[in-house]
Amino acid sequence: MILYPAIDLKDGKAVRLLRGDMDKATVFNDDPAAQALEFVAAGCEWLHLVDLNGAFAGEPVNAAAVEAILSQSKTPAQLGGGIRDMATIERWLDKGLARVILGTVAVENPALVREAAAAFPGKIAVGIDARDGRVATKGWAEVTDVDAVELAKSYEDAGVAAIIYTDINRDGAMQGPNIEATAALARAVTIPVIASGGVSSLKDLKDLRDCGAALNGAISGRALYDGALDLKEALKALAG
Template identity: 40%
Template sequence: MKIFPAIDIKDKKCVRLVKGDFNNKTEYEMSPVDQAGKYKDHGFKNLHIVDLDGALTGETVNLDIIQEIVAKFDLKIEVGGGIRTIDSIQKYTDVGVEKVILGSAAIKDKNFLKKACQKFPNKIALGLDAKDGYLSVSGWKENSNKLTLDFLKEVNDYGASRLIYTDINRDGTKQSPNFEETSKVADTSNCPVIVSGGVSSIDDIKKAKSFNNNIEGIIVGKAIYDGDIKLEELVREIDA
């Protein structure tokens, strides 16, 4: 089980949003680079980064911070947030990011997803963020009117190398992930799935491990920052 501690970057700071709401955010003292160093020091190997400024603007706003994290720490990093062009994907792969997450742009334009997967084999992760079974786009502000599983079936053969499934109603709430829906997604998906949204305790990690074989890992965010999950405890679950 891969465990991805999360870093969400906004205005050069680590922040956490509740249900993706930019008006409901908590800022943390530690810089994104220092936070990444802390994860590295504890023995984590993977990292999930979201550029929230990028999600709002469609530009690679925090590329310099992400480049510094990649250069300083030997971590496998996946990055998402407003990545809408082949050029942006190229910038991230050039600095050494392991996976580039495509969300809204892929859902709005399936051909973009297909082209990206062909141009960057094994580098593209598909981010599916759902609310009540339907995919949301544009920083979760719009409902796409597409059912998650229907869309997944349409793009399943495009060549994404990872799928990150988030239940928006759970994200930042620490109410436990939506394992039922995640399991359905994992059953359908041709590529490994990452659980995201609502992780509240070590029990959620243990539960994720007991699920579908196609579940590759889990993202943990707010529960770390709020002290509900201790890093020493969490890192033990990687190889346990």
């Protein structure tokens, strides 16, 4: 199981939010590229990047910070937030992103997701962010009536590389991931699933690994910044 360290970008800085609330942002590093290099030095296989401003704006906002990370690190990175058309997808992949995450458009424009997955095999992931099982869009500002598991199943034949499932109520709260819901979603599809939201300890990672569903990986942010989770130790434990 892969551990994806998260770098959430707001106003050009690396931050963490509490349950997706932009007014509850804690700045952890003024230099996101330096933060990325710290994670890379610890041995991570991937980086998980989120353009928080972009998710609300519907277009990339923290492009300069993302480009700085891509120019300074050769570790594969995936990015979500504000990516809602083919031109933006192509632009990011041309700049060196390994994978683009489509969230809002996965609900509002499924045809775009399918078109992108066909055009760029292995490089398109679907981000499913849910509150109480219902999908939220536009930076989690709007909760829809769409069921998270049903949305995941609708992409079974689309050729997407991964589904990133976030339980919004757990995100940044340091209360542990929603293992039951994550495992249920992973069992419902054959697409690789990455767990996100609430991973706050080595025990959480091991519980996800041993949940009975074959998860591709887990994303952790605040726990790494707060020191509750040691990245080198976690990577070693998951490798073992």
